[in-house]
Amino acid sequence: MGFAGENSDRGRPGGRRNAIEVSGVAKAYGDLRAVDGVDLQVAEGELVGILGPNGAGKTTLLEVIEGLRRPDAGSVTVLGEPVWPRNAGLLRRVGVQLQASSFFERLTAREQIRTFASLYGVGAGRADEWLERVGLVEKADTRVEGLSGGQAQRLSIACALVHDPELVFLDEPTAALDPQARRNLWDLLSGIHEAGRTVVLTTHYMDEAEALCDRVAIMDAGRVLRMDTPTALVRGLDAPARITVAPGQLSVDEARSMDGVTDAADTHDGVVVTTREPTTVVAALAATARLDGVRVQTATLEDVFLDLTGREYRA
Template structure:
């Protein structure tokens, strides 16, 4: 089966800045694909090129078997786009907003109204958008992107600036969208989000894709120690360092942490000494992979 999205050698320059620098990847039909990267990595520029909103300087893009640039009118009914910055018409209610979007595709008003139910906004239908919360605005934005039943949905950092509850509610909605068979492409810098939602991810920085694959496979490929924590005082710090000479042992006053590549031996030794109070075991995560590839320097 032909991939839904094929990107080959894509480049975009702004003066001396290489926003997208030789990017290649594929997205299969029905896949939930994540593009991860720090601020300024080139995620939004890449997505806009694939969507047909921006012209590439080099390389090729195929979306549903067609070229998205120059702006391809045949693609518009088949894709849904939720941009990083959402703007709605002023002084319109949620119902009026989504009916306006639906009318652009010839979708009847009753179907548009049902989309408000799908995203959990039926009780806010008569509320002006400026009165909606951040999470509700994001849900409305996604509803507008879905109202015409697109095959491919592009979401550019849809949970940015949302509180934890709103983020998790939105995750449930995104899972449902993907479960319907739609291909979803998501950009984010939240690693927990990508790890939970995405079938595969591409980690991007400085305009390039550094690594791609299933989140679990990327984590397994990272040579990182397991962190085993027990309550401070369960084992004296000096004693723990003698017990585990090949591990890194620290104590922050709350937990004694043993970072080891032989977790079975450490856990067995702690169990023999009845020293498992407050036990917590943490392996590597997608965040560790991300930091290993992109570094820990703060990006404004």
């Protein structure tokens, strides 16, 4: 099934008006500054991820942008309109999937999504199509309280998308999903994105952000620390590469004597070489027929995340 207004041009920040404009937004709960002076712009048709450790302020920021919470300071504009005071005119244009799913009690999955669809003037046929898209046809007659956590999550996402909104907010949409359902949801989100919809999601999965997002914003302590494309964020980290050579092919002393190697360590996987010149090191390994089983790992978005937010445990 396609989406109304399909457009093959993926969203890009440049040359398009903003679907979301956040300026100086703050929200506190007592002494806790959950959101602390955030500025954020999301272009029409863009898929943006908001990343951060637990308690970083991601969900609160989303709820302020969605118009569910009143900011203490700053302003938010969505699709050219202010979101506060609560803007009923935006309801049909926006889809929201909250972190905690809330359903009408004692309804089946089919009745649930048909009820949501009817609130937006959408027919039962479209609602049933969305059950199929999220893989819940076999659970259509199961009451929502009988669904597993992952099934309830998929139903929540379908309810958020059933009216074909221009702008979609998804708060940790793949939490509680098994790997197959997670990848299927990636395909679904990619289809929405390709159709020109604007999507904002929060996630703890770095691979998800790298695979789906045009840009990511990394938050901590209520602030956006950095925002850019995943590639640009990784490139800006300027982290060394790690090359793992299979056991028995290279000693630590030999590795440390190679051009371009800054360090080497013996591990159960083999000798791990640290270098800022991976091409030079791989060429040297090839010249001595030591490439079997070699693995080259460059910096990832997870490295950027940990560099910005630290490695300590969060409550």
